[in-house]
Amino acid sequence: MSIETDNPLPSKEKKITPQPQTPWKTSGTERASSLIFILAAAAASYMTVALTPMKGILPLTLLFFIFAALFSFIRGNRSRGIVAGQDSAAGVVMAIGMFVALLPIASILYTTVSKGLPGLHRGLLFNDMSAATPTDPITEGGLSHAIVGTFVMVMISLAIALPLGLLTAIYITEIRGRFTRPIRFLVQAMSGVPSIVAGLFILSAFVYPITKTFSGLMGSLALSILMIPTIARTAEEVLRLIPEDLREAGLALGGTQWRTVAMVVVPAARSGLVTAVILGIARVAGETAPILLLTGGGDQININPVEGAMGSLPFYIWKSFFFGSEEAVARGWAGLLVLLTLVLILFATARFFSTRKVR
Amino acid sequence: MICSSSVHPFATPDCDSCPKMRLMPAPQALADAPNLPKPRVITTEPRLSDKVFRAVVTAGGLSSLVILGLIAVFLAYQGFEILVTEGLDFFTSSKWEVITDEYGDVVSYEFGLAAMLVGTMLCALVAVFVAIPVSVASALFLSFYVRGKLKAILIGSVDLMAAFPSILFGFWGFFVLMPRAEYWAMLINKYLGWIPLFAVDERVFTRSPFLAGLVLAVMIIPITTSVAREVFDQTPLDRVQAAYALGATKWAMIKAVALPYGRGGVVGGAMLGLGRAMGETVAVYTVLNIVYDINWQILFGAGGNIxxxxxxxFGEARPLEVQALMAAGLALFLLTLLVNFIADFIVKKSGKKGR
Structure with missing residues (x-):
């Protein structure tokens, strides 16, 4: 074999050539000790809660965390000294931080699903509230008007925000002119504009001087202000990922910049731009404050965005909860569940498109 | 010169026989053949299509500037009258009332935003102080303690939470968090009440700035976490490995390398979160008791929020009061713009340092 000829070592010493070993794994004893340590922390926290006047889940969880950090410190300290003790305690603290950050997500998902499920029924998606009041039994009425309204408004705002957001992203990544840095900052600043301020702006610029009535179009204008920065920033990140070679190839083939961007760069970033659009929709689908100010919130299906009050999911939820009766609150939770499902679907689709390869 | 014999072994020193040059007709031949297209004039001047393209894209790119400018202009225009009549009192007094006679005509009015400004800052600060430790710990956990599939799942869940609509946080806060947080507030007041911050005059704990701050903290944790995680993920690998090579434990490495490197990102992320927290509407509205008095006691059930x-x-506002609300909106807009500006500055500065 050629390896033998290359091997400088004499064949006698070949026997002690180190062989690849199995990778390091946690041994059984170590696993057992980790398990015992968690159980000990649980037992200690339970005992403390049982023996002292502190009661309830909160002190139990808190004490469990404290004991877990303490015990891991002691364990590390005993086996490998104080530095190892600090290290393992720090690891537990980080894990606690992660747990605390994820706890609300779990709680929100659980609450919405468990409280929203009883309110779901078949008519929910097909009826509107024109013939029912919020205090009617939950099987009366539905939120078709809200879904239709949200859909219409989101689509109009998308039609406004997509060109502007995309052009902004193209300016930042392709033109790279003298305004690039200010525009990046302005987009950043725009994403921080409070939604209620966007609502007030439309109110002062369009509703009071021009239309004098609330309508779906006014709502969509406010939503598009909130949507532009999301689309612009996501699209910018995607366009940045397009290799410079593609642009140079386009120019080298004699294309103008316009042809290169339109026929090479943007098509290459297609799936990423879909992500940008979906994230933009998800950003505004549940936006409440400007909707409350501008749309009027009707109770029946209205697909005319320029005339008449237009219902929407956030408005429906808001109205139901503030009605306060048991049925109304159940309606509110059902609405929240529908809204949450919508956002989840949008988010999952965005993930699907963004994890595909660019190109 | 171009056709040196090393490149073209068969070429003669005479350049006219170079294969590259032979393709080009001599100037005389060009003039003789009228059917041949004229050679393109080589210039750096962009084509017409490119000029149009650049103009359109630049105009679209400047839309953010135009929109932000219009927001400021229109809110200032609508709120101008109130800002002039109230003057500095608009920011220093905390009365908000319109007195009308029996015919509904306005007799006198007074609009002051001081309580709301203080309350807005208070809620946002509570949120940031709760969110920072949690975000930093979970960002470090995501950057240095997990990898592979678990990391992707955890990052996905945090990003998912950032996509939740605020109305969801609002009613979750109202129905789920509020009963519990009231009890926590009582506990804090009982054991830490000697600290002026946690003292209350009356034992009213519902709908306090503390509770609103907690809801806001839950809302901004995803933002601050992902900003901090992105900065920590960029920690130079050579420094991390140098620390390990010197025998550092993971915690020692984090203390010596990751935290100093990511400090600016964490602070910038916190400022971004602060901006979000100040502008949030519905989530605060559902859990905060609006009172027109400056209240510094975060556990006491009275607060303000612009x-x-x-x-x-807005619902029952008359035209005059709407103008005052526009002025309030302008104040909120400028405040969040300022905070975002500072956040942007800090993140940019930290990005340049130490790389």
């Missing part, structure tokens, strides 16, 4: 005030008053 955005919630706008939502609360």
């Amino acid at each position: 955005a919630s005030l706008i939502l609360l008053k």
Whole structure:
């Protein structure tokens, strides 16, 4: 074999050539000790809660965390000294931080699903509230008007925000002119504009001087202000990922910049731009404050965005909860569940498109 | 010169026989053949299509500037009258009332935003102080303690939470968090009440700035976490490995390398979160008791919030009061713009340092 000829070592010493070993794994004893340590922390926290006047889940969880950090410190300290003790305690603290950050997500998902499920029924998606009041039994009425309204408004705002957001992203990544840095900052600043301020702006610029009535179009204008920065920033990140070679190839083939961007760069970033659009929709689908100010919130299906009050999911939820009766609150939770499902679907689709390869 | 014999072994020193040059007709031949297209004039001047393209894209790119400018102009225009008549009192007094006679005509009015400004800052600060430790710990956990599939799942869940609509946080806070947080507030008051911050005059704990701050903290944790995680993920690998090579434990490496490197990102992320928290409307409206008095006691059930005030008053507001609300909106807009500006500055500065 050629390896033998290359091997400088004499064949006698070949026997002690180190062989690849199995990778390091946690041994059984170590696993057992980790398990015992968690159980000990649980037992200690339970005992403390049982023996002292502190009661309830909160002190139990808190004490469990404290004991877990303490015990891991002691364990590390005993086996490998104080530095190892600090290290393992720090690891537990980080894990606690992660747990605390994820706890609300779990709680929100659980609450919405468990409280929203009883309110779901078949008519929910097909009826509107024109013939029912919020205090009617939950099987009366539905939120078709809200879904239709949200859909219409989101689509109009998308039609406004997509060109502007995309052009902004193209300016930042392709033109790279003298305004690039200010525009990046302005987009950043725009994403921080409070939604209620966007609502007030439309109110002062369009509703009071021009239309004098609330309508779906006014709502969509406010939503598009909130949507532009999301689309612009996501699209910018995607366009940045397009290799410079593609642009140079386009120019080298004699294309103008316009042809290169339109026929090479943007098509290459297609799936990423879909992500940008979906994230933009998800950003505004549940936006409440400007909707409350501008749309009027009707109770029946209205697909005319320029005339008449237009219902929407956030408005429906808001109205139901503030009605306060048991049925109304159940309606509110059902609405929240529908809204949450919508956002989840949008988010999952965005993930699907963004994890595909660019190109 | 171009056709040196090393490149073309068969070429003669005479350049006219170079294969590259032979393709080009001699100037005389060009003039003789009228059917041949004229050679393109080589210039750096962009084509017409490119000029149009650049103009359109630049105009679209400047839309953010135009929109932000219009927001400021229109809110200032509508709120101008109130800002002039109230003057500095608009920011220093905390009365908000319109007195009308029996015919509904306005007799006198007074609009002051001081309580709302203080309340907005208070809620946002509570949120940031709760969110920072949690975000930093979970960002470090995501950057240095997990990898592979678990990391992707955890990052996905945090990003998912950032996509939740605020109305969801609002009613979750109202129905789920509020009963519990009231009890926590009592506990804090009982054991830490000697600290002036946690003292209360009356034992009213519902709908306090503390509770609103907690809801806001839950809302901004995803933002601060992902900003901090992105900065920590960029920690130079050579420094991390140098620390390990010197025998550092993971915690020692984090203390010596990751935290100093990512400090600016964490602070910038916190500022971004602060901006979000100040502008949030519905989530605060559902859990905060709006009171027109400056209240510094975070556990006491009375607070202020500009955005919630706008939502609360808008329904029954007369034209005059709407103008005052526009002025309040302008104040909120400028405040969040300022905070975002500082956040942007800090993140940019930290990005340049130490790389």
